[in-house]
Amino acid sequence: MRPKxxxxxxxxxxxxxGIAGLALTALxxxxxxxxxxxAIGAEELVTSALEARPPAFDGVAELHNELGLPAVPGTExxxxxxxxxxxxxxxxxxxxxxRQSSELTFVKNADEAWAYDSQENAAKRLTWDEADAAAxxxxxxxxxxxxxxxxxxxxxxxxxxxxxxxxGTARVADRAAYELVLTPKxxxxxxxxxxxxxxxxxxxxxxxxxxYANGASDPVLSLGFVEFAVGAQDADLFEFTPxxxxxxxxxxxxxxxxxxxxxDAESVEQRTTTVGEGWDTVVIGEAPARGSAGGxxxxxxxxxxxxxxxxxxxxxEFGSGSHVQIAVGGAIVTEDGRIAAGAVPQQVxxxxxxxx
Amino acid sequence: MTQSSVVTSPVQGTDPPGALPARRRAPIARLLWAEVRWxxxxxxxxxVLGLLATLPVITGIAVDLTVNGSATSTPSGxxxxxxxxxMGPDGEAPIFVTMVTSAFVLPLGSLMTxxxxxxxxxxxxxxxxxxxxxxxxxxxxxxxxxxxARGRLLVVxxFGVLxxxxxxxxxxxxxGxxxxxVLAGTDGLVSMSGTELTFGDVLWRLAIAIAxxxxxxxxxxxxxxxxxxxxxxxxxxxxxxxxxxxxSEVLLQFSALDWLHPYLLPTSxxxxxxxIRDPVSFDGLGEGMVRALCYLVIGISLAYARLTTKDG
Numbered sequence: 001m002r003p004k005x006x007x008x009x010x011x012x013x014x015x016x017x018g019i020a021g022l023a024l025t026a027l028x029x030x031x032x033x034x035x036x037x038x039a040i041g042a043e044e045l046v047t048s049a050l051e052a053r054p055p056a057f058d059g060v061a062e063l064h065n066e067l068g069l070p071a072v073p074g075t076e077x078x079x080x081x082x083x084x085x086x087x088x089x090x091x092x093x094x095x096x097x098x099r100q101s102s103e104l105t106f107v108k109n110a111d112e113a114w115a116y117d118s119q120e121n122a123a124k125r126l127t128w129d130e131a132d133a134a135a136x137x138x139x140x141x142x143x144x145x146x147x148x149x150x151x152x153x154x155x156x157x158x159x160x161x162x163x164x165x166x167x168g169t170a171r172v173a174d175r176a177a178y179e180l181v182l183t184p185k186x187x188x189x190x191x192x193x194x195x196x197x198x199x200x201x202x203x204x205x206x207x208x209x210x211x212y213a214n215g216a217s218d219p220v221l222s223l224g225f226v227e228f229a230v231g232a233q234d235a236d237l238f239e240f241t242p243x244x245x246x247x248x249x250x251x252x253x254x255x256x257x258x259x260x261x262x263x264d265a266e267s268v269e270q271r272t273t274t275v276g277e278g279w280d281t282v283v284i285g286e287a288p289a290r291g292s293a294g295g296x297x298x299x300x301x302x303x304x305x306x307x308x309x310x311x312x313x314x315x316x317e318f319g320s321g322s323h324v325q326i327a328v329g330g331a332i333v334t335e336d337g338r339i340a341a342g343a344v345p346q347q348v349x350x351x352x353x354x355x356x
Numbered sequence: 357m358t359q360s361s362v363v364t365s366p367v368q369g370t371d372p373p374g375a376l377p378a379r380r381r382a383p384i385a386r387l388l389w390a391e392v393r394w395x396x397x398x399x400x401x402x403x404v405l406g407l408l409a410t411l412p413v414i415t416g417i418a419v420d421l422t423v424n425g426s427a428t429s430t431p432s433g434x435x436x437x438x439x440x441x442x443m444g445p446d447g448e449a450p451i452f453v454t455m456v457t458s459a460f461v462l463p464l465g466s467l468m469t470x471x472x473x474x475x476x477x478x479x480x481x482x483x484x485x486x487x488x489x490x491x492x493x494x495x496x497x498x499x500x501x502x503x504x505a506r507g508r509l510l511v512v513x514x515f516g517v518l519x520x521x522x523x524x525x526x527x528x529x530x531x532g533x534x535x536x537x538v539l540a541g542t543d544g545l546v547s548m549s550g551t552e553l554t555f556g557d558v559l560w561r562l563a564i565a566i567a568x569x570x571x572x573x574x575x576x577x578x579x580x581x582x583x584x585x586x587x588x589x590x591x592x593x594x595x596x597x598x599x600x601x602x603x604s605e606v607l608l609q610f611s612a613l614d615w616l617h618p619y620l621l622p623t624s625x626x627x628x629x630x631x632i633r634d635p636v637s638f639d640g641l642g643e644g645m646v647r648a649l650c651y652l653v654i655g656i657s658l659a660y661a662r663l664t665t666k667d668g
Contacts, residue, residue, distance in 0.1 A: 011657055244543070
């Protein structure tokens with residue numbers, strides 16, 4: 001009997017210890033109780049968040065996406081596992097977007113910025129004029145010169161369409177944080193239920209951003225830190241030298257701004273109109289793919305075919321088109337090449353197109 | 357042989373009268389050495405190890421030919437996203453970097469690919485031979501009757517499996533490293549974050565990979581030993597281990613079962629990729645290590661329980 005009892009004890013305790021250990025790795029981080037923090041008003045919280053300068057830190061952020069986006073080419077950029085962020089508290093920042101088997105690395109320091117894609121083995125370098133950078137900093141600082149003023153303005157702008165308040169506390173990345181909540185007024189015809197931002201109590205850095213849609217208890221989009229540690233960072237992290245053999249493309253910030261100023265900004269302004277305001281804003285513009293499809297018939301066919309697959313046909317006074325629905329909104333692409341999108345149900349999109 | 361003169365060993369002090377007196381304990385080092393020699397004398401061990409050493413070479417040469425062959429026709433990177441990568445026996449390229457043939461990525465990539473099935477197969481085979489195999493042709497009877505405590509028998513057998521795991525993982529990495537050095541020299545020792553690494557950097561990262569893979573394989577081996585102790589059909593051990601791994605891999609494909617994934621051993625395999633990132637993030641590797649150790653504890657305790665109650 002004795003060896004049998006011994007065997008039972010060995011087997012039992014071994015299995016118990018093993019399964020307990022496995023369960024420990026399965027525990028979601030931050031499952032602790034909400035921390036108790038001194039009460040704070042929404043305006044005060046926004047003010048302090050605007051006031052705060054990010055400390056030197058390193059962290060890991062994760063994106064959870066339940067948007068139900070159709071598998072459209074070009075959205076692979078959203079297909080990542082986690083992001084590692086390093087910040088030296090001043091000019092230096094490093095962001096590593098980790099995909100299953102490759103990585104996008106962004107490095108920025110006082111003089112230059114780099115983007116490196118390991119899949120293409122290609123690096124882009126961005127440099128800027130010191131004077132311009134100083135001016136831009138000055139501009140940004142003057143705009144936020146009085147954070148309480150800026151906070152009041154932001155809240156004032158949101159107030160007609162939304163309720164903004166602090167809804168208790170949360171533990172994010174094992175840190176105590178306030179939950180700032182933004183909900184649409186009942187009159188808003190939106191698919192969104194609320195947007196919450198968790199703001200770190202100690203550093204006032206936003207730690208997590210959640211978007212909730214109607215009819216779902218879990219966030220449809222959640223981007224937040226799962227690890228966050230304040231502390232000085234290795235200076236080497238904020239320098240980048242492209243590896244030998246990588247394609248390097250260099251650009252000046254000036255050129256970019258000019259190009260952006262001349263083409264995109266203006267023409268986007270001209271091409272798009274908005275209907276409604278607040279949460280049920282609908283943006284109407286020209287479908288860009290249709291415009292370029294003139295050159296390649298194949299591309300146009302692809303788009304039409306794809307829309308037929310993922311969308312549902314709609315028609316109204318505006319004509320007819322396809323409606324594509326995701327968790328937080330939708331878009332209608334009309335036959336005559338317009339596109340209307342917003343965080344709203346299909347009927348609001350149709351109405352907006354009819355009004356135009 | 358110093359303790360051979362002890363008439364009643366303290367462990368056996370409570371034996372009922374009439375039990376054999378003077379149990380001679382063989383020195384553990386000799387037992388371990390004998391076990392290792394026994395394992396490496398089996399032709400199948402050598403054949404499998406030889407195959408494992410060849411695969412990184414084949415991968416390296418095949419990728420090198422593909423890359424050089426397609427470089428003229430497709431200038432946009434030799435390996436397209438989601439394309440049928442040239443790596444891996446199961447048609448899946450675990451690492452999409454342009455440096456596939458470098459002395460850094462080739463050994464790690466080969467290790468990751470082979471860790472899916474080939475290396476666990478090797479370890480399962482060694483575990484199957486260790487207990488079930490010996491029992492099936494009567495060799496274990498000698499062990500069970502010999503003056504060796506069952507606990508020590510398990511230590512000896514586990515050590516044999518550990519050596520196989522270490523040698524197999526080390527062989528794959530070494531073969532990949534040498535192939536990479538021959539094909540690309542010390543060029544292209546680049547992390548996925550775009551930083552160039554020194555040869556020393558590469559070596560310590562590869563050493564961590566070998567150590568991690570050994571623990572992972574030992575977890576597989578422990579479970580295999582538990583099954584091995586409960587049957588006398590070595591084939592059953594190999595089949596159950598491979599079946600378990602394949603089922604786990606299938607379950608990992610379903611995102612609806614993601615609550616289950618932390619309990620599955622192969623979940624942690626992908627974190628080996630973190631060794632190619634710079635700076636290395638040890639979170640995933642650490643978690644994988646904990647997971648492997650949990651499996652190890654479960655496997656060894658079950659094997660111990662079964663072995664101590666086994667009749668000669």
